[in-house]
Amino acid sequence: MTLHWLIALAIITNIVVILTVPEDRSPTAIAMMQFHMALGLTVLVLSILRLVWRWMNPLPPPPQGLNHWIRISGAAMHHLLYFLMVAIPLAGWLMVSANHFSPSWFGLFHWPAFPGFAGLDKAAGHQWHETFESIHVVLGWAMVVLVPCHIAAGLYHHLVRKDNVLIRMLPGTRLREGV
Known part of the structure; x- marks a missing residue:
């Protein structure tokens, strides 16, 4: 539960940051990037x-009486979100590694290049950078669409279905069984 909310x-913070970063090379834009x-x-x-x-730790069972299509779409949504949570930052890491850039992790240390990318020549690095940038952007837009859908699904369960799907994900709750 803690990992979910973190x-x-x-x-959500990263989506807001990237959608509001100035399109210049100003110190503010660089700091935001x-x-x-x-x-x-x-x-x-x-x-x-x-x-x-x-x-x-397997998922708790879904609520009882849940429509087959809601179960399938919920499972698909979760699998896609898990995929995106790994694939988007991985594509970003590959993108900056191809450019021989080592991002700072909040000023504490420099994140190393992805293995195998440190020795790329400039032309190959640029080509890989462009490829992973495209992947990063497309998958990022998928996340921009899926996050509100995921939130809406949680609210649907809570407000319309009145089951415990949202409640069991709130901090401080111990409810884990299906209803």
């Missing part, structure tokens, strides 16, 4: 930890 906060990269790398690490946690 990752959610980081993703550095923050975006550091937070993205944090999402990558936390998401991998969350996947390990999920592998060791």
